[in-house]
Every structure is written in structure tokens, then in C-alpha cells.
Amino acid sequence: MMSxxxxxxxxxxxxxxxxxxxxxxxxxxxxxxxxxxDQRKLWFQDWQGARNLAARTKFESVNHLDKHxxxxxxxxxxxxxxxxxxxxxxxxxxxxxxxxxDKQAKVIVKSKAMTxxxxxxxxxxxxxxxEVVESDLGEYIVQxxxxxxxxxxxxxxxxxxxxxxxxxxxxxxxxxxxxxxxLTMVARRALRKKYLQADVGITxxxxxxxxxxxxxxxxxxxxxxxxxxxxxxxxxxxxxxxxLPRLEDLALFLPMLAVMGTxxxxxxxxxxxxxxxxxxxxxxxEEYHVVxxxxxxxxxxxxxxxxxxxxxxxxxxxxxxxxIFRNVGGHTYGTVYGGPIGSVITPHLRGLxxxxxxxxxxxxxxxxxxxxxxxxxxxxxxxxxxxNASALPTGKPSFFQKLAFKFFAPIANKPALWSLTTxxxxxxxxxxxxxxxxxxxxxxxxxxxxxxxxxxxxSFREWWKEHGK
Amino acid sequence: xxxxxxxxxxVDLMYPHVGISMVRIFERLGHKVVVPKTPACCGQPAFNTGxxxxxxxxxxxxxxxxxxSDAVVIASGSCGAMMSVFYPQLFAGxxxxxxxxSVAAKCHEFSxxxxxxxxxxxxxxxxxxxxxxxxxxxxxxxxxNKRPPRELLANVKGLELVEMGAAETCCGFGGTFxxxxxxxxxxxxxxxxxxxxxxxxxxxxSCDSSCLMQIQxxxxxxxxxxxxxxxxxxxxx
Ligand code: SF4
Numbered sequence: 001m002m003s004x005x006x007x008x009x010x011x012x013x014x015x016x017x018x019x020x021x022x023x024x025x026x027x028x029x030x031x032x033x034x035x036x037x038d039q040r041k042l043w044f045q046d047w048q049g050a051r052n053l054a055a056r057t058k059f060e061s062v063n064h065l066d067k068h069x070x071x072x073x074x075x076x077x078x079x080x081x082x083x084x085x086x087x088x089x090x091x092x093x094x095x096x097x098x099x100x101x102d103k104q105a106k107v108i109v110k111s112k113a114m115t116x117x118x119x120x121x122x123x124x125x126x127x128x129x130x131e132v133v134e135s136d137l138g139e140y141i142v143q144x145x146x147x148x149x150x151x152x153x154x155x156x157x158x159x160x161x162x163x164x165x166x167x168x169x170x171x172x173x174x175x176x177x178x179x180x181x182x183l184t185m186v187a188r189r190a191l192r193k194k195y196l197q198a199d200v201g202i203t204x205x206x207x208x209x210x211x212x213x214x215x216x217x218x219x220x221x222x223x224x225x226x227x228x229x230x231x232x233x234x235x236x237x238x239x240x241x242x243x244l245p246r247l248e249d250l251a252l253f254l255p256m257l258a259v260m261g262t263x264x265x266x267x268x269x270x271x272x273x274x275x276x277x278x279x280x281x282x283x284x285x286e287e288y289h290v291v292x293x294x295x296x297x298x299x300x301x302x303x304x305x306x307x308x309x310x311x312x313x314x315x316x317x318x319x320x321x322x323x324i325f326r327n328v329g330g331h332t333y334g335t336v337y338g339g340p341i342g343s344v345i346t347p348h349l350r351g352l353x354x355x356x357x358x359x360x361x362x363x364x365x366x367x368x369x370x371x372x373x374x375x376x377x378x379x380x381x382x383x384x385x386x387x388n389a390s391a392l393p394t395g396k397p398s399f400f401q402k403l404a405f406k407f408f409a410p411i412a413n414k415p416a417l418w419s420l421t422t423x424x425x426x427x428x429x430x431x432x433x434x435x436x437x438x439x440x441x442x443x444x445x446x447x448x449x450x451x452x453x454x455x456x457x458x459s460f461r462e463w464w465k466e467h468g469k
Numbered sequence: 470x471x472x473x474x475x476x477x478x479x480v481d482l483m484y485p486h487v488g489i490s491m492v493r494i495f496e497r498l499g500h501k502v503v504v505p506k507t508p509a510c511c512g513q514p515a516f517n518t519g520x521x522x523x524x525x526x527x528x529x530x531x532x533x534x535x536x537x538s539d540a541v542v543i544a545s546g547s548c549g550a551m552m553s554v555f556y557p558q559l560f561a562g563x564x565x566x567x568x569x570x571s572v573a574a575k576c577h578e579f580s581x582x583x584x585x586x587x588x589x590x591x592x593x594x595x596x597x598x599x600x601x602x603x604x605x606x607x608x609x610x611x612x613x614n615k616r617p618p619r620e621l622l623a624n625v626k627g628l629e630l631v632e633m634g635a636a637e638t639c640c641g642f643g644g645t646f647x648x649x650x651x652x653x654x655x656x657x658x659x660x661x662x663x664x665x666x667x668x669x670x671x672x673x674x675s676c677d678s679s680c681l682m683q684i685q686x687x688x689x690x691x692x693x694x695x696x697x698x699x700x701x702x703x704x705x706x
Contacts, residue, residue, distance in 0.1 A: 323657045327653055390520050445651045451686045467489075
């Protein structure tokens with residue numbers, strides 16, 4: 001019995017994994033990323049030391065989340081920001097819709113926010129009759145395609161320039177060439193108008209600084225700045241785990257996020273938002289709302305084994321190195337947070353029963369854990385999720401698994417039975433040879449695409465019996 | 470020294486020469502080899518699938534069989550990681566915790582045992598071929614075993630090592646993963662094969678027969694000119 005998300009995953013994986021065109025696009029993009037990432041990593045005096053410090057800092061702030069959140073609320077409200085607490089997606093949507101209706105807004109402009117994907121904010125706002133425009137170029141592209149973002153950091157990385165040109169031609173009737181700069185200008189022309197029309201700007205956040213009460217946003221296009229500064233009202237939707245205790249922590253985290261996210265030394269624009277326009281200031285929103293989102297993050301917080309996963313800075317580095325992600329692509333996961341971190345946290349955020357399959361869809365190679373800048377023990381958490389899944393009422397081993405684990409091991413552990421098995425396997429191999437790779441082959445899952453080596457004429461143990469004498 | 474050699478089930482049945490080569494190498498170095506009679510499985514398949522109780526049931530006889538050994542050499546990076554890294558976790562809080570820790574500390578993957586424990590890097594082997602090396606993920610990331618196999622290969626006469634771009638990329642085997650998600654596993658194997666072919670090496674060498682089974686199996690099915698061989702077989706030449 002497979003959950004609907006599992007069925008979706010399997011179907012998409014079967015379709016996308018053999019698609020060499022898709023594979024080529026992703027491999028090329030990731031190949032370039034790896035080169036610059038590794039160059040920039042060398043700019044750190046001691047990269048492993050930096051990872052250790054980042055992991056400690058994040059773990060400390062997650063462990064004292066209550067204290068830091070209270071401090072953050074106090075400091076940011078002192079400058080006139082209104083802080084809202086949303087314990088789930090529905091509450092968060094309602095808070096935001098409430099602000100929009102208060103402000104009698106019509107047009108909403110947004111900068112990149114995975115939290116808004118998580119709570120399906122765009123759908124809710126559009127359903128309520130607002131016009132919503134994504135201002136990050138990648139997000140804008142996938143919005144035009146009515147698609148979710150493909151990747152945490154690169155929402156449209158699965159598309160070629162040609163595809164983007166065709167999209168702009170079709171939707172905007174404006175696509176002079178497939179030159180990236182020209183395409184960017186097309187989007188910019190369309191978006192500039194929207195900034196001026198927008199009544200409310202909605203952003204996500206990379207970090208929330210408790211000490212000074214500031215939201216830190218890092219970006220490359222300047223679109224978040226316009227989203228924040230031009231409309232009269234600004235809303236930031238931020239997960240509670242994004243807290244950092246001190247302002248000086250950014251000295252580590254901003255370059256780290258840039259290096260691991262995009263291979264840059266620093267992203268082009270790093271901005272701190274500390275509240276609405278203050279007396280005597282020339283620009284900025286008249287009103288600023290920060291919505292702090294729990295949405296099951298506290299469930300993960302309660303899990304002492306996997307709590308470190310709340311330290312994630314959403315750099316996307318684990319997706320970039322993950323051979324599963326690189327072969328099945330971002331949409332196959334069917335959830336906002338794809339790749340290794342998504343496979344770890346989605347069962348906590350959305351239910352283990354529905355999402356346990358993601359933890360099995362891994363060869364446990366550990367490339368994610370090796371790369372993660374905040375040292376989240378990602379692939380071991382997948383193992384723990386599997387263990388937790390097997391303890392669910394539905395997690396009982398299937399007939400074949402029972403056969404495998406209950407019978408195979410004792411057999412392998414008794415010399416006489418093992419020697420009998422060795423002989424039987426040889427007969428089995430001959431019989432299976434008749435149907436090799438076909439649908440009636442009992443190990444077709446393997447042999448459809450791979451040959452299986454023969455059982456040796458003399459097994460090691462048979463040889464050892466003679467040799468060991 | 471007496472070396473207890475653990476030959477995992479699939480190596481026993483399909484790759485006996487890997488085990489035979491290891492016996493010959495240790496005997497040539499003057500060590501006594503014993504092969505414990507009972508365990509042929511370390512319990513990793515059950516562990517990785519989430520069935521930790523079942524895995525413990527398999528692991529207990531293993532701990533029993535190995536508890537008095539001087540040193541245990543495991544003919545697979547993956548089973549090596551299971552026993553030296555995961556046993557202590559698996560048995561934490563059970564009556565077998567102490568035994569698991571003590572056995573774990575005695576377990577070594579083959580190449581790291583030679584280099585780090587015995588201090589041997591030159592076995593006088595000859596293998597006049599251009600080769601490339603595949604890092605098995607468990608050996609590489611759980612056991613931190615990047616260097617030992619390469620030090621051993623550096624002293625093989627006539628051997629030329631050309632690293633492939635995707636040396637550290639998973640081959641897609643991943644145990645039951647390969648049968649549960651065959652399309653993904655196959656795509657991963659394709660990436661590996663393509664990278665290996667780019668080096669124009671005659672052989673792909675690895676410390677893990679399971680990875681080589683995946684790579685060779687794919688290459689044979691697609692009629693690609695790839696030959697795989699276990700490090701122990703190279704060193705025994
Ligand atoms: S888990 Fe680590 S590598 Fe992955 S996105 Fe989060 S911080 Fe980056």
C-alpha cells in the first residue's frame with residue numbers, strides 16, 4: 001500500500017531518471033557550481049573550522065529558541081514592527097490575508113520565500129482575488145509556467161534559455177533573443193511596473209537576528225529590496241528556526257550561505273530590515289509585519305535525535321551534490337523542500353506515513369552530510385526515519401522482507417544451511433537464466449538494466465574448507 | 470597476528486577470489502588467517518531497511534563469533550562500516566553494547582587494515598594496466614578511507630592510476646535501494662560508467678565488490694568496454 005506522494009515519486013522518478021536530456025542540463029549546471037564553490041571555499045582560512053562553528057552556533061540557537069524568539073520579538077517590535085505568531089499554515093495564511101484586506105490591497109509583489117511555498121500562500125492570495133507577482137527571476141519564470149520551484153536556490157534551473165525565451169514570447173509577447181541578459185531585461189520591464197503598482201510586498205528571510213531585531217535577506221537581483229522598499233506595507237514570513245543570536249553571527253553565515261548556495265564569495269545584496277520607515281528616513285514601508293511560522297518545526301525540535309536539522313540555512317548544497325536529486329530532479333519529490341534535507345524534514349513537517357518513502361529513496365552515500373555547511377547528519381537521519389517508519393503500524397515487514405530478514409540471516413549464520421543455500425543458488429541461477437531480465441525473472445528489478453554475476457563454481461567457504469586444512 | 474577474515478555473503482557466493490586473494494596476501498605477510506564458521510551476514514540489509522530488531526538478531530551471533538579475535542578484516546567497505554560504525558549505535562542501550570563497542574574497535578576494512586594497522590603499502594604486486602579507482606561511499610565517508618587504497622596502488626608495478634571526475638560519486642548500488650528504485654539506481658550507475666570511460670582506463674578498481682557488481686552489471690548489459698576488479702585481486706597478482 002503506497003501513499004499518494006510515494007506513487008507520485010515513483011512514477012516521476014521512473015520517467016525522469018532515464019531522461020538523458022534532463023540529466024545533461026543538471027550535470028552541466030552543477031559541474032559549474034562545483035568549480036566555483038570549491039574555489040570560494042578556499043577563501044576561508046579553515047573551512048572545517050567554519051563548519052564546526054556554524055553547526056555549534058545553529059545548534060545553540062535552536063536549543064534556546066524560546067529565549068531567542070522572545071528577544072527578537074522585543075527588539076524588532078521596539079522599532080514599530082508588528083510580530084505575529086502562526087502555529088500552522090492556515091493561521092499564517094489567515095494572518096497575511098487579514099493584513100491584505102486591512103490595507104485594501106490589490107497587487108502583491110513577492111520576493112523569494114520557500115516558507116510561502118510551504119503554506120501555499122500564492123494559491124490562497126489568488127483565490128482571494130489578489131494579483132500576485134513573484135519578483136525573483138527564477139520564481140517569476142516558474143510562476144509563469146504555473147510550476148513549483150525546482151530547487152531551493154535555483155527555482156528554474158531545469159529550463160534552458162530557449163525554453164525561457166519561448167515562455168516569455170508566449171506569456172509576455174516580449175522575447176528579443178535567448179541571451180540571458182536580454183531575457184533578464186524582459187522580466188525587469190514587466191516587474192518594474194508591478195513594484196510601482198503593488199500595495200504590499202512579501203518577503204522570506206535568510207536569518208532573523210535576535211540581538212538587534214533584524215531580518216537579513218540575501219539576494220542577487222535587488223528584487224527583494226524593491227519588494228521591501230517600494231510598497232507601503234511589508235510582510236516577512238519566516239520560519240522560527242531562522243533565528244541567529246547575534247548580529248556578528250552574520251559575518252560567518254552570509255559568506256557561508258553564498259559560497260555553498262551559488263559559489264559566490266558574497267551574494268550581491270545583503271540587506272537588514274529592522275522595522276518600518278522611522279522618523280526622518282527617506283524610504284521604506286510605512287508598516288512592517290513579521291510572521292513567525294512554526295508549522296511543525298516544534299515537532300522536529302522535540303526530536304532530540306534529529307533536532308540539528310532545524311539548523312538548515314537552505315543553501316541547497318546538499319541537493320547539488322545528491323546523486324538522487326541530480327537524477328530525479330526537484331519536481332519528483334512532490335514537496336517544497338526537495339533533496340536530502342527535504343527527505344529528512346518532510347516526514348516531520350507533513351507526516352511520516354505519507355512521506356517515509358523519501359527516506360528509502362537514497363543509497364545512503366552520505367555526500368549530503370559531507371557537504372552540509374552546518375553539519376546536519378542528513379543521511380543518518382534517513383536511517384533513523386526508516387527505523388521510525390518500520391515501527392509504524394503499517395511498517396510491518398512485507399512477506400518478502402520477512403523471508404529475507406527472518407530466514408536469510410539465520411541461514412547465513414549456520415554453516416550447514418549456508419552450504420545448502422550455496423548449492424541451491426546454483427540451481428536457482430540456472431533456472432533463472434532461462435528468464436533472465438524478463439518480467440517473470442524474480443530479480444527483474446535488478447536484471448532489467450543490469451547483468452547479475454554467476455554464483456561461483458566454488459564459493460569462498462568451499463575453497464576455505466580445502467585450503468584451511 | 471591472527472587475522473579473522475569476514476567474508477560477506479555475496480562475496481562468498483559470487484566473488485570468492487576476493488576472499489582468496491586476501492587470504493594469500495595475509496599469509497604471504499606471515500599472518501595466520503582464521504575464518505569464523507558462523508556469520509555470513511552482518512545484518513546491514515535489515516538495518517538499512519529500518520528493521521533494527523531483526524538486524525540485532527543477526528548481529529548477536531556475529532559479536533559472539535568475533536569477540537575473542539585479535540583483529541577482524543572485512544572484505545567490504547560497506548559491511549566494514551556496518552560493523553565498525555553502526556554496531557555501536559545499533560546495540561546502544563542493549564546488553565550487547567559493550568561487546569558491540571569492543572568488536573567495532575577491532576574491525577577494519579581490508580585496505581585500511583594493511584596501511585593503517587600493518588603499515589604495509591608495498592606488496593610487490595604487478596599489474597601493468599591503466600586503472601581508475603571507485604571510492605565506495607561507506608568506505609569513503611563512514612570510514613574515511615580515501616588514502617589507503619591509493620597508497621597501495623601507488624606501489625603496484627606497471628600500474629597507472631587515472632582518477633575519474635566522479636570517483637567519489639555513488640555508483641547507485643545502495644543495497645536494497647538498487648532493487649527498490651531500479652531506475653534511479655541505473656541512472657546513477659550510468660553516470661559512474663560514463664565518468665570511468667572518459668579516463669580510458671582498462672580497469673575500475675574498488676574495495677567494494679557490491680559497487681563493482683553494479684558497475685559491471687550495467688556495463689555488461691549495455692555492452693560497454695568496462696572491466697572491474699577488486700583491490701585485493703590486484704594486490705595479489
Ligand atoms: S541541509 Fe545543509 S546543505 Fe542542505 S540546504 Fe540545509 S544547510 Fe544547506
